[in-house]
Amino acid sequence: MSLATPDTNADILVAGAGAAGLSAALALVQAGFSVVCVGCVDSRANGRTVALFEASLRFYKSLGLWRNFRGRTAPLEKITMIDATEARLPVPSVTFAASEIGLAAFGENIENNVxxxxxxxxxxxxxxxxxxxxxxxxxxxxxDAVRATLADGHRVEAKLVVAADGRGSLARTKAGISARSWTYPQVALTALLTHEKPHRHVSTEFHTRSGPCTLVPLRALEGRPNRSSLVWLMSAEDADHRRALSPAALAREIERQVDSCVGKIEVEGTCGYFPMAGMSVARLFRPRIALIGEAAHVFPPLAAQGLNLSLRDSAALVEALEDARGLGQDIGSAQTLAAYAKARRGDISLRTNGIDILNRSLLSDLFPVDFLRGAGLFAFSMIGPLRRALMREGVLTHGTLPRLMQARAHRSYARHN
Ligand SMILES: Cc1cc2nc3c(=O)[nH]c(=O)nc-3n(C[C@H](O)[C@H](O)[C@H](O)COP(=O)(O)OP(=O)(O)OC[C@H]3O[C@@H](n4cnc5c(N)ncnc54)[C@H](O)[C@@H]3O)c2cc1C
Known part of the structure; x- marks a missing residue:
């Protein structure tokens, strides 16, 4: 690994080496910019996985990166939502199949640390x-420049900083961009599970009054053909209780919650506990800084949207910077970064608000809210075009996808870079 020397100069400084920062750094360097990425690589295995949808896979494939993860992921061919809220009105179960929108799978699930x-x-x-x-x-x-000092004393100068340093972003704070944060009365328990029966590549979401409890297919390991990851939203008290359980007792609670749909369960390794929060920012840029990933938006892990949204940030930013360079413009100028913000604002606000409403609709037991949620699920179960529109929106997003995520375009992009 090459180390930055004091006073390193680069076109772009990426702050943060999480999934969003590393992905952006790799995309930017392939687009021909010199890049310094600063951050600590988090390799903790804590049961957390990410489901990457079609547009995100196209992004990684177009950069030639996906081959490194082959054999380490599991496809999601169907998503089933089951109501477990005991609402007064019966709420139907809905199954979404990728084949209905012409895809073999919605995406692939992979351990976050992998x-x-x-x-x-x-x-x-x-x-x-x-x-x-x-x-x-x-x-x-x-x-004309952004100047950064690292904790070890190194200094970096760049034309632009891409803030991918997470929800408490130092770069965002130093740029004077304000953020509004809120919390939810929930903790997400994450775990990797081995189970008795096959998942058949179906992700199963049980909607409970404390949030969804979701099983997501995971790749098979030798001697463990049936594996899934778990994301289970629950109250802080329930999380404290479950944290104190033995792995076998926790496995029994999970099995009860998912109605034994995959038979007997065993918890592998360490679990994760994530307090649920939301955050939105006043703006996505100022001259010399662009925000991406959780430095720009935070919401609970419902419908697997967070990193998928962040990769769309990266792909749109690359596009805005390439376009600016093509026109001879400064990549850190307000004009260049306004184009990035314009491309991203609608998608980010749709996901942040949509997930907030969906989450709160589960937490509320008011009859009108239950009625609307039930009516929505009923409509999705009965009306094919509506169901397909929702699936397309979930995996490919509305509006024009950035070049790096457009079907087929990725091959020629990879050849030219
Ligand atoms: C339980 C759970 C399940 C999820 N499931 C999915 C899913 O299925 N699909 C999906 O798309 N998304 C999912 N998400 C969301 C997804 O994991 C996040 O959106 C994504 O990991 C955020 O990545 P990030 O790089 O923006 O932020 P982070 O992962 O927080 O990375 C920020 C990085 O910046 C670093 N940093 C902070 N301050 C500094 C500094 N001063 N200098 C340098 N570096 C700094 C940190 O050390 C960290 O490495 C899930 C999230 C959770 C909690």
Whole structure:
């Protein structure tokens, strides 16, 4: 791995080496920019996985990165939603099949740490990209450049900082961009599970009064053909209770919650507990800074939208910067970054608000809310075009996808870069 020397100069400084930062750094370097990515690579295995949908897979494939993850993912061919809220009106179950919208699968599920470590390994070997493992301690913005100091004393200068340093983003704060944060009375328990019966590539969501409890297909391991990951939203008290259980007792509680749909369950390794929060920002850019990933938006892990949204941020940013460079414009200028923000605003606000409403509709037991939720699910179960429109929106998003995510375009992009 190459180390940044003091006073490193690059076109772009990416702050944060999580999934969003590393993905953006790799995409930007392939687009021909010199990049320094600063952050600590988080390789903790805590039962957390990410389901990457079709547009995200196209992004990684167009960059030639997906081959590194082959054999380490599991496809999601169907998503079944089952109401377990005991609402006064019966709420139908709905199954969404990728084949209905002409796809073999909605996407692929992968352990978060496997994805992040894999991206970091590629980044460390990519010419033009310096991965500096450490933290940024200060950033200042001038008219022509951004100057950052790392905790180990190194100084980096760039034309633009891409803030991918998570929800508490130092870069965002230093740029004076305000953020509004809120919390939900929920904790997400994550775990990797081995189970008795096959998942048949179906992700199953049980909607409870404390949020969804979701089983997502996971790749088979030797001697463990049937595996899934779990994301179970529950109250903080229930999370405390379950944290204290033995793995066998926890497995029994999970099995009860999912109605034994995959038979006997065994919990593998360490579980994760994530307090649920939301955040939105006043703006996505200022001159010399663009926000992406959880530095720009946070919401609970319903419908697997977070990283998929972040990769759309990256793909749109690459496009805006390439276009600016083609026109001879400054990549850190307000004009360039306004184009990025314009491309992203609608998608981000749709996901943040949509997930908020969906989550709160589960937490509320008011009759009108139950009625609307039930009517919505009934409509999706009965009306094919509506169901297909929702599926397309979920996996490919509305509006024009950035070039890196357009079907087939990725092959020619990869050839040219
Ligand atoms: C339980 C759970 C399940 C999820 N499931 C899905 C899913 O199925 N599909 C999906 O699309 N999304 C999912 N998400 C969301 C997804 O995991 C996140 O959106 C994504 O991981 C965020 O990545 P990020 O890189 O923006 O942020 P982070 O992962 O928070 O990374 C930020 C990085 O910045 C670093 N950093 C912070 N401060 C500094 C500094 N001063 N200097 C340098 N570096 C700094 C941090 O160390 C960290 O490495 C899930 C989330 C959770 C919690």
């Amino acid at each position: 994805l992040v470590e894999g991206l970091a390994e590629i980044a460390a070997q990519t010419p033009g990209l310096v991965l500096h493992e450490g933290m940024l301690s200060d950033i200042s913005f001038d008219a």
